[in-house]
Amino acid sequence: MLFVHGDDPAEGARTSQLTVRTMIEQARETSYPGCNPFQVGAATRPRPVPRWKAEADFLYVQVSYDLDELLRWRDSVALDIPVYAGVMVPASATLAHNLASLSQLSIPATLIEAVERDRDAGVDHACEQILKIRDSGAFDGVHLIPVSRYRQVAARLERERGSGRGGSGRNRLVSC
Secondary structure, three states: OEEOOOOOHHHOOOOOOOOHHHHHHHHHHOOOOOOOOOOOEEEEOOOOOOHHHHOOOEEEEEEOOOHHHHHHHHHHOOOOOOEEEEEEOOOOHHHHHHHHOOOOOOOOHHHHHHHHHOOOHHHHHHHHHHHHHHHHOOOOEEEEEOOOOHHHHHHHHHHHHHHHHOOOOOOEEEEO
């Protein structure tokens, strides 16, 4: 189970006291005879990780289009749990513009322009980022959000694997 925070309480949109922290606690308290306990994860932005998030079973880092920033963040935190980097395919110019309007994400103007010229530029960027993240060894894998471009991403990564860039197999690709 992956728990992420939803509405920002500062905006008055949250309607209950249910938080990611309480969802994790409740999931850990839930047990079923003959079943392993739930694995629970949390999501984080690239900033200091609260202790309660570091106690999850795994952590997903928010989508980032800046690999250097992501690697600096990873170097700044000591975690004893698997950490997966978020990678999202800007599948269209419209989506790229919408992502650019979010205060939590920073998508480079050059990437938006590339996607406007060539729809496959978003797939190319995401695949290159996945390979660089893998090659860095800083993460246990990626959380891929391919939007509507899953087949293109899978085909491209499969070609890379066949060309000898497949890596050691240590890192996992987690897709959603």
